[in-house]
Amino acid sequence: MFRARNKIFLLNMLRTTHLSPFSSPSFFLPNLRLPLISSSSLPFSPLRTPCYSSLPLLHLPRLFTPTFSPPSSCSLFIWNPFMGTNPRPSGKVWFSAGNGDLQSKEILVQHLLVGGDDLQLLVELQKRISGGEDLSDLATEFSICPSKEIGGMLGWVRRGQMIPEFEQVAFTAPLNKVVRCKSKYGWHLLQVLSEREESLLEDIGPEEFYSKMQDPSFVEAAQLIDVREPEEVDIASLPGFKVLPLRQFGTWGSLITDEFNPQKDIYVLCHHGVRSMQVAKWLQTQGFKKVFNIAGGIHAYAVKADPSIPTY
Incomplete structure (x- = not known):
């Protein structure tokens, strides 16, 4: 029952x-x-x-x-x-x-x-x-x-x-x-x-996120998660992100509130913004008060904001 x-x-x-x-x-x-x-x-x-x-x-x-x-x-x-x-x-x-x-x-x-x-x-x-x-x-x-x-x-x-x-x-x-x-x-x-x-989930555009990334104090203090696979990160990556591959969710999912503070803003990145949105929604369920999905992923970030980042 x-x-x-x-x-x-x-x-x-x-x-x-x-x-x-x-x-x-x-x-x-x-x-x-x-x-x-x-x-x-x-x-x-x-x-x-x-x-x-x-x-x-x-x-x-x-x-x-x-x-x-x-x-x-x-x-x-x-x-x-x-x-x-x-x-x-x-x-x-x-x-x-x-x-x-x-x-x-x-x-x-x-x-x-x-x-x-x-x-x-x-x-x-x-x-x-x-x-x-x-x-x-x-x-x-x-x-x-x-x-x-x-x-x-x-x-x-x-x-x-x-x-x-x-x-x-x-x-x-x-x-x-x-x-x-x-x-x-x-x-x-x-x-x-x-x-x-109630928790909040928002998209953040690549240009706006690029502007934030120019501040070293933001990179140092922000909670940043990259849910791509290691082979993707080897091709293109951004500083300050903790890599938590989606395929390995079973190993890190239950520890997320030990690794990150639910009271602080958190940003999630993937290739095109699809996987990161899924994880962002899940983070909401874990009590994270404000979650940002990086719209378009690292691809949009490279195309629209920082051409020095390789595309794949």
Whole structure:
């Protein structure tokens, strides 16, 4: 049974130490950022945008297949390619304490959904939860939302990604307390498991980054990661970057917060900006407050900003 409140279980699910080195970047990329529930499979979800799981595909390879097709009139979802969250977190988990600013926090939330005419069932489920049963177990059995397949887990969400009636309750609910609300889809029981400060991810253009690199103090103090392979770095490289090849993610992923400070800005580089964006999004999930992806990678940097850097 999926018991989201069990801390040991959550930590085990969030670790990446079991991951072995990947044979190629193409194997890693689709597993780094995995749709938890796609916009086409959740006609009853409180989410307005797709949510991304904290669990690598290797954990749950069969849980994300839609169980049915939604009605064509479903228009809940607004696509946002940068929505978190959420590979959520592997390695160390950095949560903010206290309620903080409601406009700048993310919450980890699970829920179950019953029909609008099933208030009696909702009350019964609330009593069972009060008696010690777990919301996630009941979601698996009774929820009409496809998230039931993973115990009602919606992952990390921020304001603007959920329907208003659900969002209002979720962002004011006490941690770990099961509360209810009603939406046009029915009755929800929801539980906020944790909260943290919202992180930011931005592209930085090669010209702007080149300007920063001209300052020796920036190069010395900045947190710089190059996720290309060693043979690529041998051809072209920039000073100050720590090389963490994507193929070797299994060896360094769980140690990232030992090597770098999540409170400081961090910059990620690859060949064309694709691999670095994947890693940048993952760094968000590890609690890094501000992450920069170097747009276009070292190729764009060489072409647009510094022709002394070889291209390949």
